[in-house]
Amino acid sequence: MFQEAQAATLGSQLKKDGVRFAIAGYTDLHGNLKGKMVPIDHFVQMANGSELFTGAALDGLPQDVSDEELSARPDLDRGVVLPWRKDVALFLSDLYVAGEKFDASTRNILGRQTQAAAELGYTFNLGVETEFFVLKDGDSGTDNVSDRDTLDKPCYNVPALMDNLGWLQELVDHMNTLGWDVYSFDHEDAQSQFEVDFDYADGMTMADRVVIFRTMAAEVARKHGAYATFMPKPFADRTGSGAHFNMSFGDAETGENLFASDNDPRRAGLSDIGYHFAAGIVRHAAAICAVIAPTVNSYKRLVRQGSMSGSTWAPIFASCGDNNRTNMLRIPLGGGRVECRAVDSACNPHLAAALLLAAGLEGIREKTELKEFHTENLYDVDPMDYQKRGLELLPRTLEEAIDAFEADPFTKEVCGEKFWKAFIDYKRGEWESYATAVTDWERDQYLKFY
Incomplete structure (x- = not known):
């Protein structure tokens, strides 16, 4: 409901603080930021829904050109x-049509699920590990920012990190300015x-922050003569970019972490409610x-081999286990949360969370x-043993994923x-375009x- 006094x-x-313009923003099917900007003197009207959009002009907002x-x-x-x-x-912003919430807005889809959780007495808590590449436009268009970033196993490489500290420091400062x-x-x-890892929040707040983060990282990198990409697998021989979702429920009244347990017989520190939550996702x-791996390119990340370091660190099975990075769902050391490792950086965060x-x-x-609860290295399991171990492969292509969806x-x-x-029509079109393209390979x- 519109709160005119609050607006x-x-x-x-905002005007006193020097803000001159405000954006009424929302996302399309892909999670890309869209919106209109108004002068700050028109903020109250904007807060009342004055800014109108034609859904037919955007991906995943299903409207006819003649619709309201x-x-x-x-x-x-x-x-x-x-x-x-x-x-x-x-x-x-939430999108409305004819005075009612627009069912097909991904923020509204997440809102329906957070309300369903609230009705059961739960607050959905979410933390997202943002992975991405920052590159320069060189001869290949994919040059490293640091000329010392050449190792086959560059993980935690401090010299290369220091060479990128200019844009990283600015990005981190911006995030902390926002209280993240x-x-x-x-x-x-x-x-x-x-x-870049930052504090968790409720699911809606965190999904909004991921949208803002992607925009902010792109702007900061551009200022420093580079660009940020959230493409899941830009290079065949390098690890892909995940966006691991770390999920838990808080008690709506006390804030107590309902996924935490000191009496877990599996010794992973997860409660019964946490295991039921994980089992629903595996199902x-x-x-x-x-939705969580939404592009053709996403499935080139969800493989067991394909990086210079010797591992992709990405899941290939619909599985859950302990502090074991080969599972789709991992219970990190210390328990109290469920981490989904199949999510990648190209997802629409509101839709993925929903x-x-x-x-x-x-x-x-x-x-x-x-x-099943898997503690073994699933990359080493022989294909002949998949059924015996209760392992089901995740989709191998976007087409398989859309078929399952x-x-x-x-x-x-849910949607x-x-x-x-x-969503199905758009993604099938995306797959057909890819499947009929003739590549350099x-x-x-x-x-x-x-």
């Missing part, structure tokens, strides 16, 4: 002043790959992959049990029919082969 007070404070326009209604409690443009404030509490950042397993893992949360809630409601009634229930169909392999 008027907030608008006055969508109205963006800003979330006034989660707005931010952009640290790199202090005269601009950004407010992620960055507690660690490092050079990751691939050349020119980095990870729907193949369908969820279409599907994972919904599957977990189903597992809790139905008290679903994990059939379409076949599982759960996805339509709503309009978005569900729009094919020409090199076959042009003069016969």
Whole structure:
């Protein structure tokens, strides 16, 4: 409901702080930031939904060109002043049509699931490990920023990290200005790959922050003569970029971590409710992959080999286990949370969070049990033993993932029919475009082969 007094007070404070413009923002199917900008004197009108959008102009907002326009209604409690443009404030928004929430908005889809969790007495807590590459436009367009970033195993490489500290420091300072509490950042397993870790928040806040983070990283890198890419697997011989989701439930009244346990018989530190949550995700893992690994390129990351360091660190099975990075779902050392390692940096964070949360809630409601708990290195399991060990491969291609997404009634229930169909249609088109493209590899392999 529109709070005119809150909007008027907030608008006055923003103007006093030097903000000249405000953005009513939202995301498309891909999680890319869209929106309109208004002068700060029109903030109250913007907060009341004055900014209108034609969904037919964007991916994944299923409307006909003749439909009533969508109205963006800003979330006034989660707005931010952009640290790199202090005269601009950004407010992620819920989309409305005809006075009602637009079912096919991914932020609204997540909102429905966080409300479902709240009705059970849970707060959905989420932390996201942001991995990405920062590169220069050289002769190849993919040059490393640091000329010392040449190791086959560059993980935690301090000299290369120091060479990138200019843009990294600026990015971290911006994040801390926003109160995100960055507690660690490092050079990751691939050349020119980095990870920035910051404090968890409730699911909606964190999904908004991931959208803002991607925009902010791109702006900062550009300022320093480079560019940030969240493509999951830019290089065949380097590790891909994940966006591991670390999930738990807090008691809505006390804040107590309901996933933590001192009496876990598996000694992983996870409660029964946490295991039911994980089991729900494993049950729907193949369908969820279409959302958490949403591109053709995503499935070149979800392989057991393919990096100079000797490991991809990415899951290939719908599995859960202890502090073991070969599982899709990992219970990190100390317990109290479930980490999904199949999520990559190209996902729409609101949609990814919604599907994972919904599957977990189903597992809790139905008290679903994990059939297997894996502590072994799953990369070493012989294919002949998959069935015996209760292992099911994750989809190997985007086409397989979309097939699973379409076949599982759960996805339509969570997404709503309009978005569900729009997502399938778009992703099938993306796959067909890729499948019919002729690549350099094919020409090199076959042009003069016969």
